[in-house]
């Protein structure tokens with residue numbers, strides 16, 4: 450197949466990774482280590498009942514800021530979870546973020562989002 454028929458991502462002006470860093474992350478998000486624009490996000494979720502059982506202060510926090518805590522609660526298939534941590538990392542500090550996320554307790558859920566994979570052949574055509 451000729452290259453003329455391949456539509457380039459964003460007309461070849463940016464890679465999918467650059468687009469993810471620009472628009473896929475919240476406007477104020479910064480890398481946890483160096484403060485540059487992140488490409489990876491890690492979120493740690495803990496089951497609401499487990500968190501309440503282990504941390505007696507949680508109910509007091511909930512009573513004091515119900516609107517804030519309600520924003521942190523996510524309904525999953527096995528019940529409500531609380532988003533306790535959200536951290537960002539640039540490509541250079543991605544490994545540190547993954548190591549930090551791996552230290553979460555075994556009963557927590559860690560969501561890692563690295564954005565588009567540079568090895569994804571579907572995205573081929575963007576100019577670096």
Ligand SMILES: [Zn+2]
Pocket residue numbers: 480481482483484485538539540541542
């Ligand atoms: Zn960094």
